[in-house]
Amino acid sequence: MWSTMKAGIELGTNTAGQPALLDLEELLSTRLLVQGNSGSGKSHLLRRLLEQSAGMVQQAIIDPEGDFVSFSERFGHTVVDAERSPSELQRIALRIRQHRASVVLNLEGLDAEEQMRCAAAFLNGLFDADRSVWYPMLITVDEAQIFAPAVAGEVSDEARRLSLGAMTNLMCRGRKRGLAGIVATQRLAKLAKNVAAEASNFLMGRTFLDIDMARAADLLGMDRRQAEGFRDLDPGQFIALGPALSRKPIPLRIGAVDTAGRSGRPVLMPLPDMPQAEMQDLIFVGGEADLLPMPAPSQSRARGTAELLREIEISGPLDTTPEAELDTRTEAEKQELLDSVYAEIMSDPDTAFRPAPSIYQDFLFHCRIKKLGTYGQDMPSFRKRLALARAGVSSDKGDDAWEQVLAVAESLPEEMQGVFLLLARAAREEAPCPTDEALANAYGSRSPSRGRWLLTYMSEHGHIRSEADFRGSRIVTIAGVNWRTLPGAPKAGPIKKVDPLRRAPMLPLPAARPAE
Template identity: 45%
Template sequence: MLATVEPRTLQEMHARKVAADRRGEEAALRLVTSSLKPAAPPLPATPTGDIVLGRADTGGNIGIDLQALIEGRLLVQGASGSGKSWTLRRLLEQTAGRVQQVVIDPEGEFSSLAESYGHLRVDAHHLDAAAMATLAHRVREHRLSILVDFSDLDREGQMIAIAALFGALIDSPPEHWNSTIVAVDEAHLFAPFGGHSSAPASVRNASIAAVTDLMSRGRKRGLAGILATQRLNRLSKSVISEAHNYLIGLNTLDLDIRRAAETIGWDARRAFDRLPMLKPGEFVAVGSAFSRSPAVTHVGPVQTQHRGAAPTLAAPAPLDANAAARLLDLEHLAGVSAADAETRAAAAMAPGLKAVRGFIRDPAFATAGKAWGALLPLAPEGATVAELAAFLEVPAQDLAAGLALLDAQGVLEFTGEGATRAVRVEEHIAKELRP
């Protein structure tokens, strides 16, 4: 038996269905509309009024919240030529004088920054690890901004210096824990991922640990790491995971684009559409220091000279081939190369062959051969040096050089002095050679 439904109840159910269908249509319309014209990301107000990273592509300034930057650290990533060093310079210029800065310059590109803003420039190759650690303690104690130039150190030396410097910055006593930006260009050189380094494992591990500590333990000690790198997959994951603010620039490799998309919270399709199309100086800013959602930013100009930029287009020197060859002195270079090749070939010989080669090429070799041929039949008695010179009809000084060459091989014995000086074949050699 079927239950009966009151007409009023049927009318109410129909009205509710119509309303539900209308709400579904409105939701679908909003979804389509939003996909056609995405909403502009919210832009933060510039916290201090004059600390500005650049302009957003939707209009308005992208400011820098300095306190959020210090607490959340920052990773700047982009392929070669994307403008990451320019961006790092912009950040340092905008915050100079407001917070202490320690700038790590692996290629010697930031010296003009030190000159313009009063940073003490330190040549790292003049300091060993112990001195670098002492420097770090004193920098924190006196709240000094410095630029450390690593360009004259090899890669292993750079890693050793970084480990000592960062370790001491972190281990400074609490009374010296002042807010300090520690900016590192080409950070993947100091904290490489996997096997991207030829340095010994002990050196590499110490350097990676020091950079990781800077980005983790350093926060409570007032140290704000700002790292710039070309590729995310070349930088240690333990370092990347500690950054809460990101500036992601041009990327063209699939692996880099996927990693960047995960980092800034974009879906893969959007990342593959946008990241390869970014121009130099354009970065996606993400993090509490910039914007609550990803915002494409056109980084502003810099005041100091940027030495990392590519050279401008210039025509070659208008010289013909003969003039160019004379200018380069090619004949001399060819002669030097031939001499170097001979030296390298000699250096590659086994030690025994090197000794024989040196013995034969000695200027006194011919006289030594004559002396040996005369002394061997006289063994074990020998002869005076004067008699030998007269017999061979060679000058005394030439004979002396020949005998010295044989003596260096340990085959002769000498007795007496002056005119009575005599020489003979060494006794045990004479016995071995005697028939």
């Protein structure tokens, strides 16, 4: 029934009382989906699997309720609190892969949309790590329907898109990067199908709704009559199927665990034995005891940075003094602060390769810290200013020629505007033409060939004119204003000298000309 295991961990026992094993190496290649209604033992199952494999493979746990923080004490996992900016979470994730640390991403205290954004930034950081650190890693996502919802809910479309994209990458493309996704959900009907369908191993627990039973039976290859059996499963009992578990659906019971979460099964407690009159006095009669002191920070609920900043931003004045009611900063001072926010964001070398919506979240975070709100910078305004910043161009040039260049830039696709402005800046300053690599970076790519393609596109559409001198160096002229760059080598590095006797170029000719 159970295949020979290379690295088997014991989940529990089957109906014959024999150990029910899971092939950990096979799991790393095939992924796992766990489903069970509340009270079915789903979290207990995840805890058992993680405890048994903790010493064998690196782990990361996406924990929306803080139930797995106890792992840090028993198994040495590092707890990563999510009160951070998206870029900081991505950098932490990259270091986690470099140093092979097992972690718990604690999302407790954040609302659903903030949890989605934080999880997306963290997963993207793990996913985008360099090939040299693609070590095997289990990524466990509890309550996965929060991060990969089947339908749009009350969260913004942008947050849902970011989170769903990160979860899809994990389940669809994570295997080549050493990432093995384990997703657990209370209801299959609420989990995005393209995320659930990528799993090859299944552990299905107690389920009552027809739509969830039908999807579970479909995934396990069971008929309608057999699907009714999901209602009869006991807590802690699951139906297992998959190359890492069993070749046919079999029931198993999950074993005991060494750690415990904060939440558990409710237990009955005796009510207080108190006369009705005394209870009424406690409820309706006030006293000095009602004026409780402010709890110490360690006793109060930990709130996320985003929540605190939002409260500060929307709160009213604390008193009636003019200083509390009015923002005394001038427009120039606010603009200077806004410029410093952009400078801080652009100082991160990874900014060039991140999508604009992700960078926009960092922008809002820094604006809130400086009490700027968004200061008129909605998403379209931010994208325009970001294109200028990526090109190293100030937004206050103020002359007619720059206004014409900016108007031409707006006619280009949004992702190309920064590239065009980079060329315009070099031409205006009579600097050498940027290299293919510099153009690609302004576009958000690491591929120099992307820079060459961008030049071809803009030349064909009449925005620039690109030509090469006899040395093979490139010269770009900006249409309309006739600004012209100095010759620049397409590739980074010094230009080779010309043989003075032959007067022939020692570099290969540009791609636009036939090769010699």
